[in-house]
Every structure is written in C-alpha cells, then in structure tokens.
Amino acid sequence: MISFPPGEYGTLKVPEATIIRLSLYSRFLQQLIEKGVTMVMSAEIASGTGVNAAQVRKDLAYFGEFGLRGVGYYVKELYRNVMTILGLNREWNVVVIGAGNLGQALSLYRGFSSRGFKIAAVFDTDDSKIGQKLHDLEILPISKLLDFADKNPFEVGVITVPAKFAQKVADLLVLSKVKAILNFAPVVIAVPDEIDVRNVDLTVNLELLTFKMGLKNPQHTP
Amino acid sequence: MISFPPGEYGTLKVPEATIIRLSLYSRFLQQLIEKGVTMVMSAEIASGTGVNAAQVRKDLAYFGEFGLRGVGYYVKELYRNVMTILGLNREWNVVVIGAGNLGQALSLYRGFSSRGFKIAAVFDTDDSKIGQKLHDLEILPISKLLDFADKNPFEVGVITVPAKFAQKVADLLVLSKVKAILNFAPVVIAVPDEIDVRNVDLTVNLELLTFKMGLKNPQHTP
Numbered sequence: 001m002i003s004f005p006p007g008e009y010g011t012l013k014v015p016e017a018t019i020i021r022l023s024l025y026s027r028f029l030q031q032l033i034e035k036g037v038t039m040v041m042s043a044e045i046a047s048g049t050g051v052n053a054a055q056v057r058k059d060l061a062y063f064g065e066f067g068l069r070g071v072g073y074y075v076k077e078l079y080r081n082v083m084t085i086l087g088l089n090r091e092w093n094v095v096v097i098g099a100g101n102l103g104q105a106l107s108l109y110r111g112f113s114s115r116g117f118k119i120a121a122v123f124d125t126d127d128s129k130i131g132q133k134l135h136d137l138e139i140l141p142i143s144k145l146l147d148f149a150d151k152n153p154f155e156v157g158v159i160t161v162p163a164k165f166a167q168k169v170a171d172l173l174v175l176s177k178v179k180a181i182l183n184f185a186p187v188v189i190a191v192p193d194e195i196d197v198r199n200v201d202l203t204v205n206l207e208l209l210t211f212k213m214g215l216k217n218p219q220h221t222p
Numbered sequence: 223m224i225s226f227p228p229g230e231y232g233t234l235k236v237p238e239a240t241i242i243r244l245s246l247y248s249r250f251l252q253q254l255i256e257k258g259v260t261m262v263m264s265a266e267i268a269s270g271t272g273v274n275a276a277q278v279r280k281d282l283a284y285f286g287e288f289g290l291r292g293v294g295y296y297v298k299e300l301y302r303n304v305m306t307i308l309g310l311n312r313e314w315n316v317v318v319i320g321a322g323n324l325g326q327a328l329s330l331y332r333g334f335s336s337r338g339f340k341i342a343a344v345f346d347t348d349d350s351k352i353g354q355k356l357h358d359l360e361i362l363p364i365s366k367l368l369d370f371a372d373k374n375p376f377e378v379g380v381i382t383v384p385a386k387f388a389q390k391v392a393d394l395l396v397l398s399k400v401k402a403i404l405n406f407a408p409v410v411i412a413v414p415d416e417i418d419v420r421n422v423d424l425t426v427n428l429e430l431l432t433f434k435m436g437l438k439n440p441q442h443t444p
Contacts, residue, residue, distance in 0.1 A: 016239070016430060017238070017239065019429070019430055019433050020426055020430070022433075023423070023425075023426050023429045084436070085433065085436075086429050086432060086433050086436070087429070087432035087433050087434070087435055087436020088429065088432060088436075089436075090436075092428075092432055092435075094428070100327070101323055101324075101326045101327035101330060102323075102324075102327035102331075104323045104327075105322070105323035105324035105326075105327050106424065108323060109324075109424060109425075111408050111423070111424065111425045112424075112425055112428070115425050115428070115429065117425070117428055155435060156428065156431060156432075179435050180431040180432075180434070180435055182427055182428060182431060186333050188272075196431050196434050196435065198427055198430055198431055200424075200427050201245070201333070202328065202331060202333065202334075202422075203245075203331075203333045203334060203337050203339070204242055204245050205404055205420055205422050206314075206316070206334070206337070206339055206378065206404060207241070207245045207308050207309070207310065207337065208238065208241055208242070208420055209378060209402040209404060209418050209420055210308060210309035210310060210314055210378075210402075211241050211307065211308050211309050212309070212402070212418050213309055213314075213377060213401050213402055213418065214306070214307075214308070214309025214310075214311075214312075
C-alpha cells in the first residue's frame with residue numbers, strides 16, 4: 001500500500017497495484033485521444049487494458065467521481081486527471097548513474113520521454129566510457145555529479161551500478177538533493193526517510209512466470 | 223491475482239504481491255543459510271525484508287503450515303518450500319530475442335543465473351551484431367531460432383525488440399514451443415492462452431515514484 005500525506009486525497013491508502021493499473025489506463029486513454037474518441041465507458045477501459053470493469057471503477061473511485069453514471073467518462077478529462085494523480089502533469093529530470101548495458105538501455109529508452117521523464121545526464125566512473133555519447137547525452141564522470149546537481153537540479157536518480165557501489169552512489173544522490181531513487185542494484189540501500197526508493201529486481205518478473213509454469217508442469221518438480 | 227489450476231495447492235488464488243514477497247523472503251532466507259542460521263521467526267523475516275510480520279505469516283499460509291508456533295521456521299526447509307512454490311527448484315532455459323542495449327543487459331545480468339535462469343541464446347536480425355559474443359554467448363540470427371529450439375528446448379522467451387517487431391517475434395516463440403514470454407516491448411502481444419505473458423514496462427517503476435512525489439510536492443502541479 002502506498003499511503004500519502006494529508007492533502008488533496010485525504011489520508012487514503014492506495015494499493016500499489018491500483019497505481020500500476022492507473023498507468024495502464026492512462027496509456028489506453030492516450031490512444032483513445034489519438035483516435036479522436038471523446039467518451040469512454042469503464043467496460044471499454046476494462047477490455048482495452050485487460051482489467052475487469054468493477055476494478056476500473058474501484059481504482060478511479062479512490063480519487064473522486066470522474067464519470068457520469070450510464071454515460072461514462074470524458075476521455076480527455078479522465079486522462080488529465082489520471083496523469084495528475086500519477087504526478088505526470090509535469091516534466092521530471094532523471095539522472096542515471098552507471099553507464100553499463102542497463103544504464104545505457106535506460107538512458108536511451110524512448111518510453112521515458114513520452115511520459116515526461118527527461119534523462120538529464122548519465123554518469124560513470126569508467127574512464128573508457130566518460131566522454132562517449134549516448135545519442136545526445138554525454139557520459140560524465142561521477143566526480144562531476146554534485147556540481148551538475150547544483151546547476152541542473154534533478155528529482156530522480158537511477159542506480160545501475162554493481163551492488164558493491166550502490167550505497168556510495170546513493171549517498172552521492174542524497175547530497176545531490178534527489179527526491180526519489182530507482183535502484184536496479186540487487187542490494188538494499190539506506191537513505192533518509194523523505195527520499196522514496198524503489199528497488200527493481202528484473203529477476204522477479206521471471207519468477208512470476210515460473211511460479212505459474214511450475215504449477216502447470218509439476219512433472220518437472222523433483 | 224494469479225489463479226492456478228487444481229493441483230497441489232487446490233484452486234487458491236494468490237495475489238501477485240504475495241509471489242513478489244515470496245521472492246524477497248527466499249533471498250533473505252538464502253542469506254541466513256549462508257550465515258549458518260538454522261531457525262527464524264516471522265518477525266525476523268519481516269524486519270529483514272521490510273514487510274510486516276502478519277503479512278509474512280499470511281503469505282506463507284497460502285501454501286500450508288510451514289512453521290512451528292512460538293518456535294518459528296526451519297530456515298533450510300522454508301527456503302526449499304518457498305523456492306519450490308516459486309518454481310525455482312529447477313533450471314529454466316531462457317532465450318533473449320533482441321540484442322540491443324536492453325537485450326544485452328538482460329543476457330549478461332548475473333542475477334538470473336543465481337536463481338536458476340540460464341540464458342541459452344540471444345538472437346537478433348542485425349547482421350552487424352550476429353556472431354558477436356556476449357561473454358560466452360554468441361548472438362545468433364533470428365532465422366536460426368526454430369532450428370535452435372528443436373535441438374535446445376527452452377521454456378522462457380524474453381522479447382527486447384522494438385514494438386513493431388514484437389508480435390512477429392512472439393509468433394516465432396510460439397512456434398518454438400515456448401511456455402512463457404517476458405515482453406519488454408511497449409505493445410500488447412497476442413499468443414495462445416496456454417502461454418503466460420508478462421509485460422514489463424520500465425516506465426511504470428518511475429511512475430510509482432512520481433505518484434508519491436507529486437503528492438508531496440503539490441507546488442509543482444500547475
């Protein structure tokens with residue numbers, strides 16, 4: 001559950017799964033806008049995103065009354081509301097630390113810019129990488145991070161360095177006044193409470209598949 | 223919710239979040255085994271994984287009675303049980319399609335092998351990449367996929383090609399008798415019902431952070 005401070009949505013607790021689905025809905029709504037669709041029913045959002053209609057209504061109801069009973073939702077209005085809920089009604093500056101394969105893949109990932117995430121810089125310690133270009137991004141030396149942050153404040157730091165360097169990088173990001181960290185290093189990092197950390201474990205996605213396959217193919221189980 | 227066919231665990235429905243936490247618990251238990259710890263209480267698993275103790279007990283209770291009241295769990299036994307539930311009591315062969323940055327990052331990701339995922343091969347269509355080595359993996363031409371699958375059956379296909387090629391790759395994977403697909407392409411792929419697909423959207427992880435930041439920093443909202 002993600003609980004958030006008293007504010008626009010009171011002190012509601014919202015399941016993380018709801019936020020993930022809101023992200024799905026917003027992509028579907030964006031497609032509808034591109035097609036010129038103006039109204040949509042929850043059943044259509046449901047079938048377009050593979051979620052059941054009751055869940056769609058429940059997810060949206062956490063944040064208020066957006067639809068008209070029997071008529072549905074205004075697509076553009078709902079899209080704008082969902083994007084605002086997701087914090088995507090603005091641009092976020094993102095810095096990637098670690099220009100290995102994963103760091104490069106993330107830095108060049110087109111999906112980010114379309115959702116308002118701007119990769120502001122990529123840092124590494126490897127002299128052979130520093131100065132290289134990833135499209136129009138130059139790989140900068142990690143020693144320049146604090147200086148860069150001073151001149152170009154950023155909100156999100158993405159850690160893609162090996163586990164043993166992750167805490168050191170996290171400490172530098174804290175000094176850089178980062179607000180949130182996405183950590184791909186397979187290690188728990190310690191940061192002050194006010195900084196949100198999300199650990200991404202790429203293996204977990206495979207394990208959600210093998211959980212199901214293991215059940216379907218019990219003959220493989222020793 | 224992940225529902226699974228009647229079998230060892232009946233027709234229980236298990237929240238996906240439970241499976242993700244089981245994955246966390248298993249890593250913590252592995253660390254305990256390495257340290258020589260033989261017994262563990264749910265409160266210790268909780269504090270070691272950042273989950274509350276009641277949730278730990280509830281997650282494990284989906285699959286039976288593993289612990290002894292007041293005594294806790296035998297670490298090795300619980301580890302073995304959790305790994306079996308996750309389908310990780312065996313090796314899984316994985317093929318990566320698309321040797322771009324993300325495909326290379328995943329192919330070289332050390333976290334996979336430690337959980338029993340063996341990258342069997344990497345495929346691409348780009349002549350300049352084919353024949354190149356990623357450590358001891360050679361990048362093979364996609365035209366060899368069916369032939370490879372015949373000789374080296376694999377269970378999981380990972381799609382890291384651009385969106386417009388994803389369905390074609392999915393079709394090839396189906397012909398290769400794949401059992402599950404991890405799809406990183408930002409597009410919905412159609413496959414027969416018996417094949418499990420998990421779509422990974424790297425942006426969603428950022429959006430779970432901005433959701434919280436947006437609430438904490440409403441002054442940024444226009």
